[in-house]
Amino acid sequence: MAVTTEADRERASDEAAEWLVRLREAPDDQANQARFAAWRAAAPVHEAAWTEISQAFELIGEPLARRPQTSSESVPRLRRKHVPGLLAAGIGIALAASAAMLFLPGWMLRLEADFATAAGEWREVTLADGSSVELAPLSGIDVSLKDGRREVRLLAGKAFFRVTPDPERPFQVEARNVRATVLGTEFEVSLDRTGTGVAVAEGRVRVDGGALSRVLAAGRWLQFDAAGGLRDGIRSESEIGLWRHGEIVAHDQLIAAVVNELRPYFNGVIVIASDAIARRRVTGVYRLREPVEALRALARAHGDISVTQVSPWLVIVSAD
Structure with missing residues (x-):
């Protein structure tokens, strides 16, 4: 059975909000309706996200269909640049977003993580081995520094690591199915709906993901896309982890x-x-x-x- 991750739920919530706007912009576009139906049927998490936003609209007296629209049905139209129409959409999406933020990026992440941040919050943590981790907003990590191991699991978001060298205990960071292993360096790991990334600001990091194993030097980055693709490249070391500033x-x-x-x-x-x-x-x-x-x-x-x-x-x- 496939496991639904927080990144999956976050992506589905964002996509449901985007579908809401598209459907209201073009209620008679049958091709759009077909794409929407395919999106809803693609995964249970999609249907759950759409149900949540539909219920939010019902709370403000503007119901949305629980099923894909047929050509004879109409979708309330979001009038371009008309504030009352936009405001109605805003209230509905905000209600759904508030529920999602309560249970997913905020409370659920804090329940699962040893260290986590809320929207708009930065946090720096010093680990027991002297290494430090800076967390971007809506990020969370699990930490295990015992039995001769130094392991961190990134649950969501972005984290920038400054690792204290210890040749006897390599420092490892896991994010989804990607693992980064270092001895002493500065690097960033990211995990969101688009995929998993590793970028090195200083030193060297070995990255393992699927059949790939590659050592990255300073300035190099790898991105494992959610769809299975792989991208890599070079950027200025000063730009890696720039979000910290x-x-x-x-x-x-x-x-x-x-x-x-x-x-x-x-x-x-x-x-x-x-x-x-x-x-x-x-x-x-x-x-x-x-x-x-x-x-x-x-x-x-x-x-x-x-x-x-x-x-x-x-x-x-x-x-x-």
Whole structure:
């Protein structure tokens, strides 16, 4: 039986919110309806996420169908740039998001992890062996330093490690099915709905994942995509773990990827209104401590994209 992870639930919650906006934008688009039906049927976690957001809408008196729409059914339309319509969507998504944040990124993560952070929270932990770990928002780790072992399991988010050398006890970090092994170095491990990544700021790290085993030197990174793909590359060592200083640098990245980086720093839901916007690319430096302003800076790079904050918990990135 496949195990549903927190990353799976987080991804499903985000996708359900995005489907809500798409369906309300194009209620008569049968191709869109077919894709939505396929998404719901693909995994039980998808149906659970959609049920949650449907129930939230019923609470505000605007029911959504429990099943895929047929051509004779209508989906309440989200009127572009009309605040009352957006606000209704915002209330529904915020209710669903609040429930998700209560049980998943917040309380559930804290129940499972030895050390965890909430949305918008940074935390530095010194381990018993003298090594230190800096956690990004919505991140959590389990730590085992006993029986001659030094093992850390990343449950969600991002962690930056400064490892105290001990040749007799290699330091290992596991994230999903990826393991990073070091003797003494500085490196980052990330785990989210897009996949698992390892990037080395100093020293050397051996990365094992599936049939792959590779040693990364400073400035090298590997990304195991959730779909099974593998990417690697080189970046400036100063950019690895830059989130610890409240910034990220995007080099010709998809808007979807940049928004995914910003989500843990916003205490609510960020929705990209269309795949066309998500696939566009952007380059820039963005401030994580001000995620809404970072989104607006991203939008300014494209004259036809706007950012609308319709409640403290909901931001929508859409086309003008």
